[in-house]
Amino acid sequence: HVSLNLTVLLLFLIAALLPSSHLFTHAASASPPVTRPRINYTSLDDYEDEVFVKKTTPVRSGPPQLCKFDSCSENQEPCDVLEAKHGCLCPGVSRANVPPHAPRIQALLPINAGADSGKLEIQWCAPSSVVSGYRVVIEGSEGDAFEFRDAARRGVIRTVEVGTKVCVEAVNNAGSSTPSAFSCMRFDHSESSDHKILAGVIGGGVTLLLILIIVAVILWKYTTNKKAKGDSTDGLGNPTYSTEGTL
Template sequence: MSLLRNLVVVHLLSALSMLNSHVFTHAASTSPPVTRPRIIFLTVLDTDDDYDESEFANYGSPPEVMATAKTPSLHREVKLCRYDPCQENQKPCTQLSAQTGCLCPGVSRADEPPHAPRIKALLPITEGNDTGKVAVLWCAPSSVVSGYRVVVEGHSGDAYELGHASRRGVVDSLEVGTKVCVEALNNAGHSTPSEFSCKRYDPPKSPDHEFLAWIIGGGVILLLLLIIGSLILWKCKMCKKGKRDSTDGLGNPSYSTGGTL
């Protein structure tokens, strides 16, 4: 009986072991394959520097090599020419650029009509031989200019021609509100009048005129105050006189200086 029992136990153990191996085989066949990370090996070529492999293991990338030689800067400081387009009789900007290497502002081509200049002011002349006339001041445009023309409204046939270096012209006396325009000229034509190349004459007020206006204004105000004060005094006197007359007219009629009635 003991032998028979031992045989039964052996058969049971062998059956269990076969069942476990079948289950493990089925699980291995149905589970997805394990994806292992790809290992990339770095190889340093053509270098004289020796690096420790432990640094590669710790940081994952080779140390950065700093350049010891300084690269010369190719940029140069930009220097603009000291050229004022509103100043009269100065050196052309092209000549300044050739002498010092400075940069000039861009200009339009010589085969194109110039841009319109800009009027700075219309000022009356109070001294010298041109006393009573008007000075016209302007600034040059960013164009090739061979000359300027000053045109006064109402005097189309009396235009004033001036050279390319001029920034000032003198015209005859003008009435207040007269329009004055400045045109730039070259071989391709002339500039088109614009809101900043034309200006209406509005002479500034002199200090003497302002002082005289203050005096006149003060005199008018003083005269008005005197008139108003006189009216107030006259009104007060009339009121007092009316009260006095009304008091005298309301006396006791039974009173008599000669005795009783």
């Protein structure tokens, strides 16, 4: 009877130990395998390429500066070329697949000398966009536009009547800019400012000369009259007066 009890107790202990042994075996099998860190080898060519890139990239000392690029000056180096050379910053430029922003018109001046005398010169500033060319449109003749290259900032067009609106448009493969208040200007004078200044100087000189002539005439008359009065007073002496007399 005692041996039966020992046998039952032994079976109970074996049954209790079997699940924990199974879990231990599963945990041991589920643990991740030990891996060694992978070593990356860099070739000599890759190292030389990296050194070459570092040497050719401009080194900026201090905060970045804006590139010396004037959007109103023509025939200058593109801003992206200046950025690659000097490590400066260019203003943001819209993409080539969208129409450009409108340029800014500066002046509309008559030409009074040379082969283009009688025509007009238009001046403008480039927008912050990719531009392939410019087109100048005159009010009332939109179908007859003047074409200019992308590096141009001025051009010669025909003369127009006073009050006529002239617009300059930027063009690329995606289209053209929309006219705005700062891309259009009305021709409001029929003669150049230089001619007006010259006419004013001539008019002022003539007026000053006339004033000097008038003053000279007045002074001459005054001097002549004074001399005439003096001569007449000297000639009218008292005939009865004598320095010889009796006491």
